[in-house]
Amino acid sequence: MKQAPSTARAVATPDESSAPESDVHLGLLDDLIPFHLRQAQNASFRAFARRVGRSDLQPGRYATMMLIHLNPGITQKTLSQATGRDTSSLTPVLRDLALRGLIERRQMPSDRRSFALSLTPEGERALEEMARHAQAHDRQVDAIVGDMKQELLALLRRITAELS
Amino acid sequence: MKQAPSTARAVATPDESSAPESDVHLGLLDDLIPFHLRQAQNASFRAFARRVGRSDLQPGRYATMMLIHLNPGITQKTLSQATGRDTSSLTPVLRDLALRGLIERRQMPSDRRSFALSLTPEGERALEEMARHAQAHDRQVDAIVGDMKQELLALLRRITAELS
DNA sequence: TATTGTTATACTCTATAACTATA
DNA sequence: TATAGTTATAGAGTATAACAATA
DSSP states (O other): OOOOOOSOOSSSOOOOOOOSSSSOOOGGGGGOHHHHHHHHHHHHHHHHHHHHOSOSSOHHHHHHHHHHHHSTTBOHHHHHHHHTOOHHHHHHHHHHHHHTTSEEEEEOSSOTTOEEEEEOHHHHHHHHHHHHHHHHHHHHHHHHHGGGHHHHHHHHHHHHHHHO | OOOOOOSOOSSSOOOOOOOSSSSOOOGGGGGOHHHHHHHHHHHHHHHHHHHHOSOSSOHHHHHHHHHHHHSTTBOHHHHHHHHTOOHHHHHHHHHHHHHTTSEEEEEOSSOTTOEEEEEOHHHHHHHHHHHHHHHHHHHHHHHHHGGGHHHHHHHHHHHHHHHO
16 A cells, blocks of 8 residues: 655655645645555554554454454455455464454354354453444544544545445 | 444344445444545555556555655655654665665765665656556546545545644 | 664564365 | 365565664
8 A cells, every 4th residue: 555646756845735744745745645545544553553552452353353243154255355355364363363262263064165253252352342442543533533524434435445 | 453443243233334345244343434444545555556566666665765756865764754654664675775776875964873865866767657657546546536535635634643 | 861773573464376175 | 167265485564672873
C-alpha cells in the first residue's frame, strides 16, 4: 500500500498545505486519496496498538477472531477471501490461535478437506477483552469524524469494493 | 492494525449489510471506521501493486522517494517523523536505495550527525516511471469517490492528525 | 547529557511453489 | 482434474536496545 502521487516536481519549492507530521512538504501528495488513506490507516493502527499495549492478544489477530466469532463454522478459504489474504497466510495465524486454545477447528464431514472454525469459550473471553480496547478506539475515531461518519463509511466501502 | 469492533455477538445470526468480499457476516464490524479504513487501504495498495507489477521500484519505496523528491536535503529523522516510522526502520530502506543509485546522502557540515537526502538523476527517472502507474491509480480512486473527494481528504487528514 | 543515525536482532504479515488429502 | 489446506521458504516492513559519533 502506499501512496500514489503523480508528476514529479523538479526540485524544491513545494507548496505545503496541511502539515500532518512535521513541516515536511507534501506537494502533490497532499491531494491524493491513496496517500492519506495510508496515513490515516497507519495512525489508526498505531493508536489502537498503543491502547492494547502488551496485551495477550495482538491487534493483528483481532479482525480474524472477530470474523470467526461473527461467522462460526467459517472455513479458512472463506476467511481468507473476506480479508483478501492467501490461505497460506492464514495457516500460521490459525495454528497459533489454536495452540493457545482460542479457536477450534473441526473437520467438516460433508467435505473433509475443509475445517469449520469457531472460537472456544476462552477465545470468546479474549475477544471481549480486546473488544473493550477496540470500543474505546472506535469511539475516539467516531468523535474525530463527527456527523460525517456514514458518508465516510460509504466512501470507504465503495473504494474497497471497486478495487477488489 | 486492525479493526476494532465492539461487543461480541453471541453466536451466529449476524446481520449482514454490505458484503465486501464474499457473503461473510460483518456484524458490528460493518459500522466501524477503523475496519473499513483498513479494508480500503488494503484494497488500494493491492490495486496499486497490481499496476506496478514486477517493476524495479516497489510500491513501498514510492512514498519515501516522493518525500525526498519533494523535500531535497531532508534528514532521516524528519523523514521518519513524516511517515511515522522509527529511524531504524528507515536505515535499511535508505541503504538499499543508495546502493541502487537512486538516492544520495551528503553529510551536513552544520551538524555532522545528520545526512541530507536527495534523489539522484536516476532516482528522479525511477520516480517518474513509478508516478505514471500512481497517476493512473489516483485517477481510478478519484473516479470512485467522485465529488466527495475534498470531504474525504479532510476527514482522513483529521484522523491522521488527531491520532498521531 | 542529548541527539542522529547504525547495528543486531526479532517479530509480524504476506506471498509463491510444491505438496497432501480429499473431491 | 480441481479444491482446501499445509509446508517450506522468502521478503518486506517494523520495532527495541545497545552503540558510535557528534553536539
